[in-house]
Amino acid sequence: MEYILPFLPEKIKNLPIHMDFDGQKRAERYFQIIIILFAVVGFVWGYITQQFSQTLYILFAGVTVSALLTLIPWSIYRRKPLQWQAVLDQASKGASQQGSANMTQLKTKKKKLKD
Numbered sequence: 001m002e003y004i005l006p007f008l009p010e011k012i013k014n015l016p017i018h019m020d021f022d023g024q025k026r027a028e029r030y031f032q033i034i035i036i037l038f039a040v041v042g043f044v045w046g047y048i049t050q051q052f053s054q055t056l057y058i059l060f061a062g063v064t065v066s067a068l069l070t071l072i073p074w075s076i077y078r079r080k081p082l083q084w085q086a087v088l089d090q091a092s093k094g095a096s097q098q099g100s101a102n103m104t105q106l107k108t109k110k111k112k113l114k115d
Contacts, residue, residue: 016073023077027070034069038062 005013019027039059046055 016078019073019077020080020082022080023073027077031066031070034066035059035062038065 042055042058
């Protein structure tokens with residue numbers, strides 16, 4: 001895939017290709033609702049017409065619609081971006097680890113005093 005990137009126009013390279021976690025959950029929910037809705041409608045229509053092929057055509061249409069709505073990272077799926085924590089340098093990381101070790105020692109001492 002890397003060999004194709006130099007040949008792509010800048011507009012295509014700048015397209016967003018991510019979803020946030022809430023957007024992934026929403027896309028999954030939409031996918032399930034659309035598939036179930038089209039399956040029920042397809043089953044009912046196929047039963048009325050006595051044509052199983054009609055059921056499959058309607059179900060395939062539902063799969064196509066849900067794929068277009070949920071696989072593409074539309075802007076509705078990128079409304080709540082995840083805020084990452086800032087990177088800690090090694091000095092503050094060591095101090096925080098030492099602080100957590102001290103807290104663990106205090107908790108064990110308190111348990112021993114209670115017993």
